[in-house]
Amino acid sequence: MNAGSSSGRFISLEGGEGAGKSTQVARLAAALADRGINMLVTREPGGTEGAEAIRxxxxxxxxxxxxxxxxxxLFAAARADHIEKRIKPALAAGQWVICDRFIDSTRAYQGVAGGIDDAAVLAIHDFCTGGLLPDRTLILEVPIDEGRARAASRDGAAADRFAARGDRFHADVAAAFRRIATDEPERCRLINAAASPDAVTTAILHQLADLLP
Incomplete structure (x- = not known):
């Protein structure tokens, strides 16, 4: 079930560690604001008091x-609260929602890289959210070495539990995101995140052109 209505749109940004999601979320929000679009910018896990505690x-x-x-x-519990309290009300009010990660991160990190069957992940998602999916998912791709260097520069010694995992894990995550994009081309778009920030933002807006008012 996609989220779109006559005005509100649900956009998620996905990708591995160091792909630049947070930077591009902020740039996308600024670009949409310039177009007069009212939006909610949020993240997963998080977005509500309960979901931030789970984060x-x-x-x-x-x-x-x-x-x-x-x-x-745990991700599913956080997502259920997030959708019920923030995402669905925003969409119902005609807002755009820009979310830093959503279900595809669970499918990649816990599913493919973690060994949990994709059908099981999606079944839990369906139970928790009614099967809500973004109208468009932008998957930012960056070589693992470059992503690791970016994440290390960003986090220093404070890497979280996922960034701290080995190259094999992150290679599996990258392969999972690419497979999701291949399997669901109407919803998902691959973005070369190794390009300059300006070029990445331009590519993102190009991939959203059919949804923009």
Whole structure:
């Protein structure tokens, strides 16, 4: 079930570590504001008080703190609260929603890289959200080495539980995102995030042109 209405649109940005999602979320929000579009900018896990509390549980601690199965359920709980309290009300009010990560991150990180079956991830998502999907998902791709260097520059020694995992894990995540984009071309678009920030923003707006008023 896609989110779109006559005015409100749901846009998610996805990608591996260091892909520049947060930067592009801010740039996209500015570009939409210049067009007079009213929007909600949010993130996952997070976006509500309860979901932010779950985020702290997920992102902090040792890499082995939670299994992939437990992570899947925690992400789903945070997402259910986020959608109920923020995303659906914003869409119903005709706002655009720009979300830094959504279900495809769970499919990539806990699903393919974590070994949880995609059908199980989607079944949990369907139960928690009614199967809500973005109108457009922009998947930012960057070489693993470059993404690692960007994330290290950003986080220093404070890498979270996911950024701290090895290259094999992150290669699996990247492959998962590419497969999702290949399997769902109407919803998903791949963006070369190794380009300059300006070029990435231009590419994102190009891939949203059919949704813009």
């Amino acid at each position: 702290a549980l997920l992102m902090q601690g040792d890499v082995t703190r939670w299994s992939a199965r437990t992570e899947t359920l």
